[in-house]
Amino acid sequence: MREAVDYLPRRAASLVYDALEDTRVVVVNGARQVGKSTLAERVLRHVPGSVARFLDDPVTRLAAHEDPVRFVSHDGLMLIDEVQRVPDLWLAIKHVVDRDPRPGRFLLTGSARLLALRSLPDSLPGRSETIELWPLSQGEIDGHEDGFIDAAFAMGEDLRAESIGLRRKDYLALAARGGYPEAVKRTTPRRRERFFDGYLADLIARDVKQVAEIERASDMRRLVALLAAQTGGLLNMSRLASELGLSSPTVRSYVEILETIFVVRLVPGWSSNATTRAVATPKVIFVDPGMAGYLTSGSVADATHGGLLENFVLSEMTKQLTWADTSARLYHYRDRDQYEVDGVLENNAGEIVAIEVKAAETIRADDFRGLRLLKRRLGDRMLAGFVLYCGPQSLSFGDGLSCLPVSALWTTRSPAQAPLSGDQ
Structure with missing residues (x-):
């Protein structure tokens, strides 16, 4: 063996x-x-x-x-x-x-x-x-607890996390590294780029053809690049179809293929009777943020960095959902009044933990805009709202809202969690 x-x-x-x-x-x-x-x-x-x-x-x-x-x-x-x-x-x-x-x-x-x-x-x-x-989580890579979701639902607004000294550039580097074991082992960005280049070519040449017949592989390659450029954004089929010169049904089928072979994941829009102006359009994230980082490596725009960090956070939460004791689902929230929340976790009891991601080392009052809206509308049903940011502090902002360092995702211990053993 x-x-x-x-x-x-x-x-x-x-x-x-x-x-x-x-x-x-x-x-x-x-x-x-x-x-x-x-x-x-x-x-x-x-x-x-x-x-x-x-x-x-x-x-x-x-x-x-x-x-x-x-x-x-x-x-x-x-x-x-x-x-x-x-x-x-x-x-x-x-x-x-x-x-x-x-x-x-x-x-x-x-x-x-x-x-x-x-x-x-x-x-x-x-x-x-x-x-x-899924690709390796940060907790699996670094030997941390990976218990944020269970702790957030158990502790709500009382959850706090210790800083491990990471800053914005460190988080972006972790996101760009991703979690594929082979990419994690490679010690330089250039060597990881070589991995992602070969990996993507192999996916399109082999896995896509295994799932469905497509006329031009180049169209799929261009679609992957366009999706990476809008990672964390709403999935706009008409815009993608226009840029690719394809029909919307064709683009939709291509996106479904990319979901089937675990390249992207669609995060559905969340709504309830209390938020009737919500938009149902899903947002797209990459299963591995390293792939999205590779495809957008020529861009230095803050918007691209923000999307990469959001993809990193949402993919870490999606990994945790596969093993968490809490049975919950991940959504995003956006409404017609331009209020938005990057991640909405809802458990089987209908309780909510809401997450906003900021690629900054400081916090502004406006960063809580979407979280405060959900809190007003949901009341006690919303257990907590967190802004995950690139700074070091865990602070309360009142009304069940707090800021935490992004590293809280993997350094927080689940209330009932056992440590990883060597054979697991």
Whole structure:
């Protein structure tokens, strides 16, 4: 079995172990090169009698094509890596787990949102659980707690964080580095640019074609660059279509492809009966802010930097949502009166924690404009509103509103959190 070098423990490991205890098929889904195979292999070390099948090997892939039923025949846990490469395996797996419903039969990895692929013959409702693996979080990279979301809902306006001495340039450097393990290991911006250049070319040449047929790959490359330039902004299909010389339906289908292969994520607009003037248009963020930083590296505009930092914060929160004890969803808020809030977290009880991101080292009263509006309209339903900024202080601004350093996202401990162990 292949050995990972410089392995960083992943919080998703505990989710995989838990799912294998009671679920027949566990799928680890995520972007290419985020560490899915490495994580899956380490899980197998703790399961006696398990076997691994890697579909990037041509001979293994041919065997899966020729005899999928025999390929998946095994009494213990079987790892099938990059399972979307052989869609016929899906029905064979379904047949096996329907006849033998023991938990922990298959651990699958894939570099696309598997249930969105048209090539799959059937889904596995009630038989499978999907765990999304994102690029490394800052807490995973630096060994911090990554517990902001749980703490924010548990503590509300009382949440405070210690400064770790980071400033604006430091946060922008972290955002530009991103979280792909290979990019994190590279020590200079130039070497990371080489990684992102090859990574993007490979995605368009291989992964896009796996999901759908497109006439011109150059159109997809230009679309990715345009989306990076407006990261953190509302998704304007008509504007993108005009700039690309394509129809709006075509651009929409291309954006859906980029979502399917984990390049971008759409953050839906949030509204409630108390905020009837809200705009429903989603905003777009990159799954990894390093990719957005690479695509906009020629720009030094403050607006671009602000969008990059917002993408960084929202992607860190999205990662945390995959393992947080708090069941919550991430939205953004904007209304027709130009009030906006970058991130709105809503739990199952309808309680709200709102986040505004500022790429500055100081705070102004106007930075709380959107948060104060939501607080007036939602009252006690809004537990807290935070401005995350590039300065060092945690301060109260009254009425449940506070400022915190951006690093609070990963240095805050969840009230019930256990530290990462070496095998996770």
